[in-house]
Amino acid sequence: xxxxxxFLQTIFFLISSIFLLETNSxxxxxxxxxxxxxxxxxxxxxxxxxxxxxxxVSPTLNYYLKKTNQDPQTVRDVLTEELNVSTTxxxxxxxxxxxEFLLDQISQTIHTPSNRENRKALRSAIIxxxxxxxxxxxxxxxxxxxxxxxxxxxxxxxxxxxxxxxLIEGP
Numbered sequence: 001x002x003x004x005x006x007f008l009q010t011i012f013f014l015i016s017s018i019f020l021l022e023t024n025s026x027x028x029x030x031x032x033x034x035x036x037x038x039x040x041x042x043x044x045x046x047x048x049x050x051x052x053x054x055x056x057v058s059p060t061l062n063y064y065l066k067k068t069n070q071d072p073q074t075v076r077d078v079l080t081e082e083l084n085v086s087t088t089x090x091x092x093x094x095x096x097x098x099x100e101f102l103l104d105q106i107s108q109t110i111h112t113p114s115n116r117e118n119r120k121a122l123r124s125a126i127i128x129x130x131x132x133x134x135x136x137x138x139x140x141x142x143x144x145x146x147x148x149x150x151x152x153x154x155x156x157x158x159x160x161x162x163x164x165x166x167l168i169e170g171p
Contacts, residue, residue, distance in 0.1 A: 028045075028143060028144055028145065028146070029045050029142055029143065029144075029145040029146075029147060029148065029149060029150040030044065030045055030148050030149070031043070031044055031045060031148065031149045031150075032044075032045050032048055032142060032149075032150055032151075032152055033113070033149060033150070033151045033152070034064060034152050034153075034154050035151060035152065035153045035154065036067075036068045036153070036154045036155055037155065039067060039068065041060070041063075041064040041067075043058070043060050043061055043064070045142065045143060047060060047061050048061070048079070048139065048142065049139065049143065051072065051075070051076055051079075052076055052079050052080050052139045055072070055073070055076060057072045068154060070154070078138060079137065079138045079139040079142075080137050080138075080139055081137060081138070082135040082136065082137045083135065083136050083137070083165055084134060084135055085130050085134055085135065085136055086130075086134055087127065087130045087131050087134060090126065090127065090130050090136075091127060094123050094126065094127070100119060102163055102166060103118075103119045103122050103123055104118070104119060105163050106122060106163050107119060107122050108153070109152065109153045109159070110122060110125075110138075110141060110142070110145070110150060110151070110152055110153075111150075111151050112147050112149075112150070112151070113147065113149045113150075113151060115151075121145060121146050121147060122141070122145075124144075124146045125140075125141045125142075125144040125145045125146060126141055128144040128146075129141050129143075129144050
């Protein structure tokens with residue numbers, strides 16, 4: 001690795017760390033908009049967190065899960081499956097060509113409301129998610145997404161988990 005590449009990665013890591021320290025719930029996703037084919041459903045992030053933490057399904061989430069023929073336990077399992085990762089290694093990977101390619105692929109499932117700056121938003125959410133315990137899950141990425149609203153295409157969720165796994169753990 002070139003000295004300049006190492007320097008740039010160190011600078012990015014320091015900036016990310018400062019951003020992490022300044023990030024709080026005001027900057028995190030408050031609403032999740034689920035897209036399933038032509039069906040869209042919006043719900044507060046807290047309802048999704050309640051499912052992952054307790055298994056309890058709110059009436060709104062229950063309606064959505066029934067409409068899309070999704071099993072609440074399966075959704076909970078996919079959202080809470082944790083991948084172990086070193087934040088330093090993750091930072092390096094996310095800033096590589098393959099990392100950027102995979103971020104773009106994952107951004108087809110989890111993206112900003114405007115569908116712009118997806119790579120930056122996703123990178124930030126992943127780094128924030130790994131910073132506390134060196135683990136990442138889809139629910140943490142949603143919770144740490146740096147916009148007030150995050151869009152999730154649920155028909156791609158399992159594929160996205162696989163892509164995230166490749167990104168974090170390697171092929």
